[in-house]
Amino acid sequence: MGEVDGTFKSPLSPLFIQIDPSSNFEPQYPSISDSHPSPIITQPQQLQRFPKDAWLPLTESRNGNTFYAAFHILNSNIGFQALMLPLAFATLGWVWGSVSLSIAFVWQLYTIFLLIKLHESFPGIRHSRYLFLAMAAFGRRLGKVAALFPVMYLSGGNCVILIITGGGTMKLLFKTLCDNDHNLTCNSHSLSGAEWFLVFTCLAILMAQLPNLNSVAYVSLIGGVSAITYCTLFWTLSVRNGRPTSVSYTTSLSKDHSDMANFTDIINAIGLIVIAFRGHNVLLEIQGTLPSNVEETSEKPMRRGVTIAYILIAICIFPLAIVGFWAYGNQINGGLLIAFPQFHREQVSKFTMGAMYVLLIIHCLTSFQVYAMPVFDNLEIRYTVIKNHRCPRLVRTCFRIFFGGLTFFIAVTFPFLPSLSLLLGGMTLVPITYAYPCFMWLAIKKPRKKGVVWCFNIALGCLGMILGALLVTAALRTLIIRGLKANFFHP
Numbered sequence: 001m002g003e004v005d006g007t008f009k010s011p012l013s014p015l016f017i018q019i020d021p022s023s024n025f026e027p028q029y030p031s032i033s034d035s036h037p038s039p040i041i042t043q044p045q046q047l048q049r050f051p052k053d054a055w056l057p058l059t060e061s062r063n064g065n066t067f068y069a070a071f072h073i074l075n076s077n078i079g080f081q082a083l084m085l086p087l088a089f090a091t092l093g094w095v096w097g098s099v100s101l102s103i104a105f106v107w108q109l110y111t112i113f114l115l116i117k118l119h120e121s122f123p124g125i126r127h128s129r130y131l132f133l134a135m136a137a138f139g140r141r142l143g144k145v146a147a148l149f150p151v152m153y154l155s156g157g158n159c160v161i162l163i164i165t166g167g168g169t170m171k172l173l174f175k176t177l178c179d180n181d182h183n184l185t186c187n188s189h190s191l192s193g194a195e196w197f198l199v200f201t202c203l204a205i206l207m208a209q210l211p212n213l214n215s216v217a218y219v220s221l222i223g224g225v226s227a228i229t230y231c232t233l234f235w236t237l238s239v240r241n242g243r244p245t246s247v248s249y250t251t252s253l254s255k256d257h258s259d260m261a262n263f264t265d266i267i268n269a270i271g272l273i274v275i276a277f278r279g280h281n282v283l284l285e286i287q288g289t290l291p292s293n294v295e296e297t298s299e300k301p302m303r304r305g306v307t308i309a310y311i312l313i314a315i316c317i318f319p320l321a322i323v324g325f326w327a328y329g330n331q332i333n334g335g336l337l338i339a340f341p342q343f344h345r346e347q348v349s350k351f352t353m354g355a356m357y358v359l360l361i362i363h364c365l366t367s368f369q370v371y372a373m374p375v376f377d378n379l380e381i382r383y384t385v386i387k388n389h390r391c392p393r394l395v396r397t398c399f400r401i402f403f404g405g406l407t408f409f410i411a412v413t414f415p416f417l418p419s420l421s422l423l424l425g426g427m428t429l430v431p432i433t434y435a436y437p438c439f440m441w442l443a444i445k446k447p448r449k450k451g452v453v454w455c456f457n458i459a460l461g462c463l464g465m466i467l468g469a470l471l472v473t474a475a476l477r478t479l480i481i482r483g484l485k486a487n488f489f490h491p
Contacts, residue, residue: 061214069305074224077279086324091269128288150428166364193491205404223366238327267474415491426471435464
């Protein structure tokens with residue numbers, strides 16, 4: 001049978017991206033209804049019409065290992081969204097907040113292991129891109145409709161939010177360092193919000209010149225260490241500095257509000273928890289950097305990498321949520337990034353506060369590299385299909401500068417995008433993370449109908465879709481009632 005993975009051993013053929021130039025660059029897959037899928041490419045002369053996987057940044061290098069995978073997962077899956085978890089506890093309370101966080105953690109970890117199994121679900125075929133796996137499972141048209149926008153938003157959109165967050169944190173860092181500056185030297189040279197966004201974007205694109213995802217491994221290590229450090233600092237310093245006076249743990253739900261208003265607040269709080277877990281859209285891409293052959297696939301090292309990363313993520317996430325709520329109760333507003341300096345500015349040194357901001361900026365810069373790589377890969381796929389040769393270094397650089405400019409423009413145009421995170425998360429992250437992997441497992445693996453595995457995955461997938469719909473509805477209702485500060489071009 002023709003082989004489609006460059007890492008498989010001879011006499012197997014090299015891996016090629018399954019793209020048909022005559023069909024708008026759509027991947028070709030065997031039908032999931034076939035018990036013995038036919039090879040994708042069988043004729044030697046056909047090989048020259050398709051770009052090699054070795055030409056593309058996601059799969060250019062397949063010599064990764066368990067630790068590289070753990071670095072990437074840790075860097076991409078833990079993030080500043082976790083700083084909002086105490087805000088969810090303020091609505092849900094101790095018990096339901098802890099239960100919701102635990103369920104979300106286990107649920108998304110289960111779907112991660114489903115995706116790892118589906119990465120090499122067909123003999124000799126590696127699904128190194130989430131969109132291609134969705135098209136293999138659901139068919140070209142349905143797969144594209146279901147997954148294209150969510151995957152593209154979770155890559156490019158995350159980069160935009162990282163610019164907004166990273167640039168905004170740079171501004172906070174500058175203000176912190178200039179605090180109590182009686183000569184007003186710093187304040188007279190302060191940059192505007194858009195200028196801070198530009199500084200962050202220039203640094204991110206400079207780092208983005210690394211050629212492929214595997215080469216970013218040590219960058220991801222730095223990002224993962226930075227994320228663990230600032231998360232730990234936030235909750236440990238909150239404990240050390242003590243709780244504010246008159247802290248209360250009474251839920252923010254009110255009997256004076258209507259049942260619908262309270263229900264909306266509950267769904268929004270659950271939404272803050274479920275969107276704190278991210279990175280499923282780049283999981284298959286990370287697994288694609290691992291070597292694989294007939295004797296040993298990439299599944300085992302990837303599982304080990306996920307296990308290592310998620311032990312560390314759990315050590316960060318749970319104390320951050322629980323201790324954060326203990327420290328501030330229902331007085332927390334806007335998450336720990338705002339509450340911590342608000343309550344402890346006088347108790348924490350300027351150096352410590354500045355170091356926490358620097359760590360957050362570093363993590364945003366390193367996460368940008370992982371989330372931008374699928375976009376770079378998509379641009380180069382189109383170039384290599386048209387030109388039928390590897391993307392030159394100059395063209396690759398131009399693509400990345402173009403992407404940086406585009407994300408910077410969107411960030412400046414829509415600096416309020418993070419306030420839409422629940423709405424957009426319900427449309428994109430929730431189905432990609434909590435629903436689609438279950439349905440793709442059923443479509444590809446075909447377990448016995450109405451068996452335990454089949455019923456469990458159907459229920460979980462449907463629940464994920466319902467959760468996404470409820471989150472979108474609740475976010476829309478909140479926006480309609482409270483309004484949106486749409487500060488276009490004024491970050």
